[in-house]
Amino acid sequence: MITVNNKEKLDWHEGMTVQDVVDRMGYVLSIITVSVNGQLVPKEDYATYEIPDNAEVNVFHLAHGG
Amino acid sequence: MVTACNYPIRGEIKVNTNTEKIKKHRKNLAEMYLGRWPNVEAIQNIAKLCGATDKEKYKSDITDENPKACILCGHCVRACSSFVLQNILGFAGRGITRHLTMPFGETDPHCIECTSCGYVCPTGAIQVTDDMNNPADPELIRRHGMRINAMMAMLDDEQNRMRQVGTANLVEVMDSYDLLPVHNYKFGRHKDTPKIDSGVMKSRYFTQGAADGCWVGCSMACAKAVDGFELKTGPYKGQKVVVDGPEYETAAGGSNMGGFDLDFIVEFNFYCDTYGVDTISFATTMAFVMECFEAGIISEEQTGGKKLNFGAMNEALECLHEMALGEGFGVDVGQGIRRLKEKWANELGADPGFLNDIGMEVKGLEFSEYVTKESPAQQAGYALAIKGPQHDEALLIFFDAINNQIPTYEDKAEALYYFPLFRTWFGLLGLCKLIWNDVVPPDNSKYPPNEATKIPERVEDFQKFYEGMLGEPLDEKKMLRQSERVFNLQRLISYYLGYGTRADDMPPLRAIGPATEEEYLSREERYDKQMKEEIGIDPEGKTTGEKLAITREFRYKRYNELIDAVYKKRGWDNNGVPTVEHLKEIGIDIPEVLTLLDKPNI
Numbered sequence: 001m002i003t004v005n006n007k008e009k010l011d012w013h014e015g016m017t018v019q020d021v022v023d024r025m026g027y028v029l030s031i032i033t034v035s036v037n038g039q040l041v042p043k044e045d046y047a048t049y050e051i052p053d054n055a056e057v058n059v060f061h062l063a064h065g066g
Numbered sequence: 067m068v069t070a071c072n073y074p075i076r077g078e079i080k081v082n083t084n085t086e087k088i089k090k091h092r093k094n095l096a097e098m099y100l101g102r103w104p105n106v107e108a109i110q111n112i113a114k115l116c117g118a119t120d121k122e123k124y125k126s127d128i129t130d131e132n133p134k135a136c137i138l139c140g141h142c143v144r145a146c147s148s149f150v151l152q153n154i155l156g157f158a159g160r161g162i163t164r165h166l167t168m169p170f171g172e173t174d175p176h177c178i179e180c181t182s183c184g185y186v187c188p189t190g191a192i193q194v195t196d197d198m199n200n201p202a203d204p205e206l207i208r209r210h211g212m213r214i215n216a217m218m219a220m221l222d223d224e225q226n227r228m229r230q231v232g233t234a235n236l237v238e239v240m241d242s243y244d245l246l247p248v249h250n251y252k253f254g255r256h257k258d259t260p261k262i263d264s265g266v267m268k269s270r271y272f273t274q275g276a277a278d279g280c281w282v283g284c285s286m287a288c289a290k291a292v293d294g295f296e297l298k299t300g301p302y303k304g305q306k307v308v309v310d311g312p313e314y315e316t317a318a319g320g321s322n323m324g325g326f327d328l329d330f331i332v333e334f335n336f337y338c339d340t341y342g343v344d345t346i347s348f349a350t351t352m353a354f355v356m357e358c359f360e361a362g363i364i365s366e367e368q369t370g371g372k373k374l375n376f377g378a379m380n381e382a383l384e385c386l387h388e389m390a391l392g393e394g395f396g397v398d399v400g401q402g403i404r405r406l407k408e409k410w411a412n413e414l415g416a417d418p419g420f421l422n423d424i425g426m427e428v429k430g431l432e433f434s435e436y437v438t439k440e441s442p443a444q445q446a447g448y449a450l451a452i453k454g455p456q457h458d459e460a461l462l463i464f465f466d467a468i469n470n471q472i473p474t475y476e477d478k479a480e481a482l483y484y485f486p487l488f489r490t491w492f493g494l495l496g497l498c499k500l501i502w503n504d505v506v507p508p509d510n511s512k513y514p515p516n517e518a519t520k521i522p523e524r525v526e527d528f529q530k531f532y533e534g535m536l537g538e539p540l541d542e543k544k545m546l547r548q549s550e551r552v553f554n555l556q557r558l559i560s561y562y563l564g565y566g567t568r569a570d571d572m573p574p575l576r577a578i579g580p581a582t583e584e585e586y587l588s589r590e591e592r593y594d595k596q597m598k599e600e601i602g603i604d605p606e607g608k609t610t611g612e613k614l615a616i617t618r619e620f621r622y623k624r625y626n627e628l629i630d631a632v633y634k635k636r637g638w639d640n641n642g643v644p645t646v647e648h649l650k651e652i653g654i655d656i657p658e659v660l661t662l663l664d665k666p667n668i
Contacts, residue, residue, distance in 0.1 A: 005468070005469055005470040005471075006470050006473070007470045026242055026243070027468075028238070028239060028242045028243075029239055029243075029464070030224065030225050030226060031225055031226070031506050033510075033511035033518070040511055058469075058515075059468075059469070060469050060471065060511070060515050060518065061464040061465075061468050061469055062464070062503065062506055062510070062518070062519070062521070063461050063462070063463065063464040063465060063503065063519075
């Protein structure tokens with residue numbers, strides 16, 4: 001089980017990547033910053049960065065708009 | 067040996083960039099540059115790197131001894147085109163006659179004198195001699211302005227695409243996060259949203275991507291337009307017109323009315339502009355009218371025979387035309403939600419409680435187009451906004467509902483202190499906020515979340531604009547204090563006019579949670595989970611009506627506790643009125659201001 005933004009719980013599976021979490025949560029905003037257990041993950045690594053079980057994942061959206 | 071800039075990569079290739087052959091060639095090129103511009107420092111530096119020292123080898127008739135000669139690098143041409151989208155500067159001639167010029171070799175009156183070319187020129191060939199309106203430090207302003215321009219040119223395409231589609235990019239984003247208003251804010255997404263998203267706007271509607279009327283030379287140029295749009299209704303029916311928009315708020319107004327058709331949205335956009343009607347107020351009012359029609363509160367008897375169900379786009383346009391002409395049901399619609407609630411309760415015996423629950427207005431102004439149910443901070447951001455529920459003061463949905471980065475009342479109150487003041491500051495100086503948060507430096511993530519939210523590098527840019535103009539440094543504390551004086555004065559004027567107390571800051575139920583059983587059931591799993599985890603009540607075995615009542619009580623209690631914390635942080639009393647002590651602290655306790663604290667002029 002992993003925790004997203006200190007709120008949502010997601011079932012963990014072997015080989016789970018940052019991109020899996022972003023997709024699963026439906027996060028489509030272009031300006032997001034992801035950290036796993038406090039470690040920043042560069043955008044180009046989303047598809048390959050594997051998340052360990054019990055991880056705290058933070059997906060930080062920057063608001064924009066009018 | 068090939069040039070890297072125009073050689074397409076095919077399959078697997080090995081690239082060598084520093085062989086003896088290449089070094090020799092590079093040195094030869096540097097010597098040619100050196101022969102043409104022997105005294106330009108930028109050329110000398112390149113030559114030195116390449117081991118070229120012989121200034122005489124390629125000396126010729128075209129050698130320019132000027133240390134500030136133009137070296138045809140093209141930085142200025144690119145800055146003109148990609149920073150400020152102007153294309154005023156360009157090259158003419160070939161080979162040794164190639165030179166920098168404006169069209170037809172004349173000074174182009176369309177040049178907006180932004181000075182981007184002079185800023186990027188590495189040799190000083192382009193000198194800025196005009197100090198415009200006498201700023202204290204023009205170089206400081208230019209430096210920070212160019213930082214923003216460069217960021218915009220580099221990042222916008224992969225971030226918010228403001229240059230391509232403007233704020234319309236939010237349509238699909240908000241739908242994805244269940245935040246796009248649909249059917250009078252009942253829902254946050256709809257299967258037909260792809261029919262009105264920015265992709266369709268860009269491919270089939272927008273015809274103008276250049277700078278708009280805000281300010282020619284803006285490096286964001288987010289406003290878009292539709293050319294040659296043939297109107298289907300109203301006094302200009304059959305004519306082809308130019309339509310300024312649609313912006314996100316207008317498109318989302320379409321979804322709010324159930325109008326998932328861009329022809330309709332562009333047409334209502336045009337007629338609102340033409341009649342001088344706000345697209346947000348019209349759309350939100352029509353959405354309310356449509357829900358009342360579907361709920362049986364009003365019928366064709368009131369609407370002049372129009373069936374005003376959600377999605378009744380032609381009928382909505384009829385209402386708009388009637389409103390402008392002062393005829394028929396349009397006269398009622400033009401009154402706005404607050405007066406319609408009162409009218410229909412008094413004249414039709416409608417339940418005022420229900421009308422208040424679903425009528426999306428605060429202080430008499432209609433809500434703008436975001437669903438706020440899952441974000442207490444945004445609920446307060448809207449309802450506490452001095453001129454009514456619009457996102458100009460605080461747009462906190464993502465920080466609160468999605469990021470969960472302001473979890474406590476104190477965190478939310480802090481955000482509801484900082485952002486309204488920060489955003490008010492732009493208004494004080496006549497600056498656009500979109501430049502602040504619609505392009506974000508790539509390394510913004512180095513800041514802790516609550517600081518990153520502010521986009522510190524961009525805040526610094528704006529502080530330096532102030533300093534460069536007035537010669538006086540500005541920090542966050544001083545910036546907020548400038549705003550705080552105006553913000554409190556605005557609240558006091560609002561209070562004096564009868565719109566500035568706690569009762570005026572109360573949002574309708576639909577802004578803070580589900581207002582009907584249909585709405586509760588549409589997100590039943592979410593609301594049941596919240597009831598169990600946040601309220602501590604097991605929803606098992608309860609009717610939808612019972613669960614709705616429990617949710618309502620909890621959410622209003624939570625809202626009231628939040629605004630208690632916000633009032634305290636802002637230096638206002640429990641009724642939301644600025645205290646004399648606070649006015650004294652911020653230096654506006656002058657008699658003319660204190661007079662406003664007299665009995666409200668209701």
